[in-house]
Amino acid sequence: EAGVTQFPSHSVIEKGQTVTLRCDPISGHDNLYWYRRVMGKEIKFLLHFVKESKQDESGMPNNRFLAERTGGTYSTLKVQPAELEDSGVYFCASSQDWGSDTQYFGPGTRLTVL
Amino acid sequence: QKEVEQDPGPLSVPEGAIVSLNCTYSNSAFQYFMWYRQYSRKGPELLMYTYSSGNKEDGRFTAQVDKSSKYISLFIRDSQPSDSATYLCAMSGVLTGGGNKLTFGTGTQLKVEL
Numbered sequence: 316e317a318g319v320t321q322f323p324s325h326s327v328i329e330k331g332q333t334v335t336l337r338c339d340p341i342s343g344h345d346n347l348y349w350y351r352r353v354m355g356k357e358i359k360f361l362l363h364f365v366k367e368s369k370q371d372e373s374g375m376p377n378n379r380f381l382a383e384r385t386g387g388t389y390s391t392l393k394v395q396p397a398e399l400e401d402s403g404v405y406f407c408a409s410s411q412d413w414g415s416d417t418q419y420f421g422p423g424t425r426l427t428v429l
Numbered sequence: 430q431k432e433v434e435q436d437p438g439p440l441s442v443p444e445g446a447i448v449s450l451n452c453t454y455s456n457s458a459f460q461y462f463m464w465y466r467q468y469s470r471k472g473p474e475l476l477m478y479t480y481s482s483g484n485k486e487d488g489r490f491t492a493q494v495d496k497s498s499k500y501i502s503l504f505i506r507d508s509q510p511s512d513s514a515t516y517l518c519a520m521s522g523v524l525t526g527g528g529n530k531l532t533f534g535t536g537t538q539l540k541v542e543l
Binding site: 319348350356357358359360363371373374406408417418419420421422423 | 431433435465470471472473474475478517519529530531532533534535536
């Protein structure tokens with residue numbers, strides 16, 4: 316069974332540009348999460364999808380971040396326009412929907428904003 | 430004050446030693462407690478998952494949760510060089526909609542020396 320995959324693995328952009336990160340969860344997992352780790356800090360929750368619906372987006376830092384999960388399969392996280400403080404590693408995780416909180420993480424996308 | 434406190438290390442031990450990793454937390458709503466292992470440039474990998482207080486053992490790993498003290502531990506017996514990684518504690522509260530956001534510690538970097 317394939318795990319959670321993320322693309323790209325690394326992105327370097329300039330301040331003011333737009334970047335879109337993609338996450339493909341484990342097949343059949345209705346729950347999809349985005350997390351972020353900035354340098355020297357802990358991994359922090361951004362948002363949670365159940366299928367295509369946003370269940371909890373309390374961790375989204377501001378309206379420059381837009382997450383979508385059309386069709387309830389893969390998800391994208393767009394940052395527009397990117398700022399220096401958006402640099403970090405963005406992780407995606409997925410879990411099944413029977414009350415399990417076992418979240419499986421992808422390898423992350425390392426975003427560098429110059 | 431952070432919700433979850435974890436000593437970042439680094440912690441260096443000789444091969445075969447017993448390793449003790451710990452986290453404290455402040456939110457009494459946490460009920461689910463996890464330990465993740467993260468190798469460099471990889472995503473977090475779930476090691477142990479515990480609900481409420483008590484002990485759980487899996488091979489060389491033992492997780493302990495003491496909710497009265499808001500303290501969780503991970504013990505690694507007969508540590509191996511392959512155990513060298515960053516260990517992250519994570520926790521969550523009441524499950525809603527089949528999942529819930531995780532709150533992480535900063536991670537403890539462990540190195541097991543030959």
